[in-house]
Amino acid sequence: MDNQKIPKPTIKRLAVYYRCLENILFSGKASVSSKEIADELGIKASQVRKDLSYFGEFGRRGVGYSTQQLLESVSDILGMRKIWNVCIVGMGNLGMALAVYPGLSKSGFFIKALFDNNPNKIGIPIPNDLSIEPISILKSVVKERAINMGVITVPAEAAQETADALVDAGVQGIVNFAPVRLNLPDSVKVEEIDISVSFRSLAFSISLHSGRRRE
Amino acid sequence: MDNQKIPKPTIKRLAVYYRCLENILFSGKASVSSKEIADELGIKASQVRKDLSYFGEFGRRGVGYSTQQLLESVSDILGMRKIWNVCIVGMGNLGMALAVYPGLSKSGFFIKALFDNNPNKIGIPIPNDLSIEPISILKSVVKERAINMGVITVPAEAAQETADALVDAGVQGIVNFAPVRLNLPDSVKVEEIDISVSFRSLAFSISLHSGRRRE
DNA sequence: AAGTGTGAAGTCTTTCACAGCT
DNA sequence: AGCTGTGAAAGACTTCACACTT
Structure with missing residues (x-):
């Protein structure tokens, strides 16, 4: 699940997930599911999960994702720690x-x-x-x-x-x-x-x- | 070659072809080949031909396209006759x-x-x-x-x-x-x-x- | 010889469907 | 019961390769 080629559309969507997660975090939701992100963006939940799966496992089965942690992971993926x-x-x-x-x-x-x-x-x-x-x-x-x-x-x-x-x-x-x-x-x-x-x-x-x- | 579904990337590229054809026409070239357009844009010639083929036949085999006419056809396709x-x-x-x-x-x-x-x-x-x-x-x-x-x-x-x-x-x-x-x-x-x-x-x-x- | 138009093959991307965790 | 992670299937898009025209 690591050394793969990342589809270009995945990159664009990750940048959008970031925006979306910021909003969700701001609204006070501490945890979030792939379906919630997907619905917000008008795409499929499986798409969200597949996109994330190129970079690692960020969620807990049966539970979902910690909004805060996922936002941080996505920041990392996007290279946003760098100045x-x-x-x-x-x-x-x-x-x-x-x-x-x-x-x-x-x-x-x-x-x-x-x-x-x-x-x-x-x-x-x-x-x-x-x-x-x-x-x-x-x-x-x-x-x-x-x-x-x-x-x-x-x-x-x-x-x-x-x-x-x-x-x-x-x-x-x-x-x-x-x-x-x-x-x-x-x-x-x-x-x-x-x-x-x-x-x-x-x-x-x-x-x-x-x-x-x-x- | 008519009633098909048009790929979304094709639409974006047509909008780019328009820009490219304007430049070519301005530079005075009266005729143009799919390869010339493709090289200008960093894509494959077959891509250009396939994109155009969704809408009709605009070129002459062995010769190429009239820059002027192709620009007009693309304008038409893009709905640019409309105000x-x-x-x-x-x-x-x-x-x-x-x-x-x-x-x-x-x-x-x-x-x-x-x-x-x-x-x-x-x-x-x-x-x-x-x-x-x-x-x-x-x-x-x-x-x-x-x-x-x-x-x-x-x-x-x-x-x-x-x-x-x-x-x-x-x-x-x-x-x-x-x-x-x-x-x-x-x-x-x-x-x-x-x-x-x-x-x-x-x-x-x-x-x-x-x-x-x-x- | 040069260049289009296009089925068919190949590649890339999305969606499904389900095993596996909580 | 609910939701993730992911191979495998489906679908979308691109590229090939060649018949056809000038």
């Missing part, structure tokens, strides 16, 4: 929104630097006593502040060079909001978030189920 | 960023209204000659401006009631940025974007490949 220091490159509206998004620091992702190339933006103050710095000093800042994750919110044209700069500076992972596929070494992990793609998939689902032929 | 009028509920930083995000209008999603409950925000002007209106008038505004898609950028606690209001007003789909699963009638489609979940999955991938046991 994640994050920088954001590209301080347009989206970059700015992320810089002050409370959900990130609440989840243990600390924004340590903001970069932009526009000279007018350099130095303008941001709510969290951060300031915007020029991309030219990215490498030294990343090293100095032990930044291990980068966020790309620059325009599509600049995304690859930004990614190259982040890799060169030594980040281990990149969250990419720019609508292009990045070319990266295997050692650097990437997570893509393309907002327009989500809108288009939604448009498709609506069209399929209300216009067009029978599914 | 999508969008409202955003919750004008925090993220809502604000989306309100002025050029990627949406470029893809045919027109922001027609912005709502918030904070009285201090009502009326403040936004770059695109829009203004923020109170949620109390959501239903009438949605009907009046033929809004058919809603975006939820309110805090998690308020997300379900916002969704209920949007459904009651008659939208056909919702893009939900709040970190909760919404309960919706089957007739209303939803697309979830949970930014923290993406960060956590990234943290997992990094931890798996650099710390921990062999994959």
Whole structure:
């Protein structure tokens, strides 16, 4: 039950279980069953159990899981004990929104630097006593502040060079909001978030189920 | 090749093909092969062909696809001929960023209204000659401006009631940025974007490949 | 020669179903 | 009686491989 390959969908769901367990813990429930988690998320209980089983045995048969302990185990699995220091490159509206998004620091992702190339933006103050710095000093800042994750919110044209700069500076992972596929070494992990793609998939689902032929 | 079930991953990829074809067309290439699209996206050519085959035959054997025509066909499949009028509920930083995000209008999603409950925000002007209106008038505004898609950028606690209001007003789909699963009638489609979940999955991938046991 | 369209094979993921613990 | 953990079955998705067209 150890040395197996973890399905990618399992990873995404674990990140969702974390959120769900936080809520359950907050609501005061000390123990929880796979069925309760599953119902909350609209999936099957066996799915929850199978996902967890890739990493160990966390529950007690006949009883369920300790909410607290399971949350800790999931934190561990997700690598959330580690300190994640994050920088954001590209301080347009989206970059700015992320810089002050409370959900990130609440989840243990600390924004340590903001970069932009526009000279007018350099130095303008941001709510969290951060300031915007020029991309030219990215490498030294990343090293100095032990930044291990980068966020790309620059325009599509600049995304690859930004990614190259982040890799060169030594980040281990990149969250990419720019609508292009990045070319990266295997050692650097990437997570893509393309907002327009989500809108288009939604448009498709609506069209399929209300216009067009029978599914 | 018609009445089949379309795999969900196919839908997401079609939305990406669209983006890719726009670039190829812009670069001046009048025709394109499945391999070229696939290489651009880091997938297999047979995947591209199979995805398209669910909807018809768009290419010419031995030749490839007309970039222009394929882009049009994909637009059609994705329901992008339809006019999508969008409202955003919750004008925090993220809502604000989306309100002025050029990627949406470029893809045919027109922001027609912005709502918030904070009285201090009502009326403040936004770059695109829009203004923020109170949620109390959501239903009438949605009907009046033929809004058919809603975006939820309110805090998690308020997300379900916002969704209920949007459904009651008659939208056909919702893009939900709040970190909760919404309960919706089957007739209303939803697309979830949970930014923290993406960060956590990234943290997992990094931890798996650099710390921990062999994959 | 080059490239599509597609059944069939292969792989990955989910769900079932039940042994085993409390 | 209730709920976990997990092999095995079912189902979903991807890739192969090749007939077919230009």
